[in-house]
Amino acid sequence: MLHVWPEPVERIAAFLRASGTEGRLEEVLPGSEPPPGLELSAFTFACEGRPVVGLVPSVRTLDRQKLAAAAGCTALRAASTPGFPFQGASVFIDHSVLGAPTVWLELESPRHFLGLAPPQLLRLTGSKTADLLAGN
Numbered sequence: 001m002l003h004v005w006p007e008p009v010e011r012i013a014a015f016l017r018a019s020g021t022e023g024r025l026e027e028v029l030p031g032s033e034p035p036p037g038l039e040l041s042a043f044t045f046a047c048e049g050r051p052v053v054g055l056v057p058s059v060r061t062l063d064r065q066k067l068a069a070a071a072g073c074t075a076l077r078a079a080s081t082p083g084f085p086f087q088g089a090s091v092f093i094d095h096s097v098l099g100a101p102t103v104w105l106e107l108e109s110p111r112h113f114l115g116l117a118p119p120q121l122l123r124l125t126g127s128k129t130a131d132l133l134a135g136n
Contacts, residue, residue, distance in 0.1 A: 008108040012084060021124060024102070024115035034113050038100040043067075044089065045076035051089035052076065054132050055105075055121075057097060063134040067092060070130035083108055084125075091127040093118070098129065 005013055009025060016023045026035045041058040044051055047068065054067040068076050070092050082089055084105055097103050097118055104113045105121075121127065 006109055006112070008083070009112045012107060012114055015085060015124075019124060021116070021120055023120065025107075026104075026113045026115065028111055028113070030111060032111075034104050034106065035115060037102045037104055037115065038097060039104045039106070039113075040093075040097065042081055042084075042086070042105065044079045044081040044086075046079040047071050047073035047076055047090070051079055051082060051086075053081070053086045053089045053091045053125075055091065055093045055097070055127070056132050057094070060094075060096075061134040062132055063136075066130065066132050066134075070128070070132065084114060086125050091125040092130045092132060093122065093125075093127045094132040095129040096133065 013025055039058040040055045043054045043062050052071045054062050056062045064076050071090055100118060102115045103118055103121060104115050106113055
């Protein structure tokens with residue numbers, strides 16, 4: 001039986017194929033937990049007219065001032081997320097995720113997740129690492 005992804009998920013699958021990247025696309029049942037591993041939350045802001053994305057472990061809190069400093073901004077205001085691979089955005093990943101074997105990003109559907117090794121995520125998004133966690 002052929003499994004057909006919803007269009008937004010298929011777009012990610014096509015992007016991974018075109019980039020030669022091995023990633024995992026997972027679908028979970030409604031109301032289920034994400035796949036086992038480190039789930040990331042993506043926070044998007046406008047920074048002096050450009051989108052900035054901060055990726056942190058979902059169980060932690062993003063420090064907006066640290067993200068602003070990493071991005072070279074004086075202030076951030078909330079903006080809509082461009083979605084993976086965050087094209088056109090400056091992307092910053094908290095350095096604490098680098099030791100995880102796989103990180104998971106929720107896609108446009110709350111039932112679909114993308115799993116990547118942190119170095120792959122850095123390469124695909126053109127990310128920089130920084131200390132982005134509150135309380136550190």
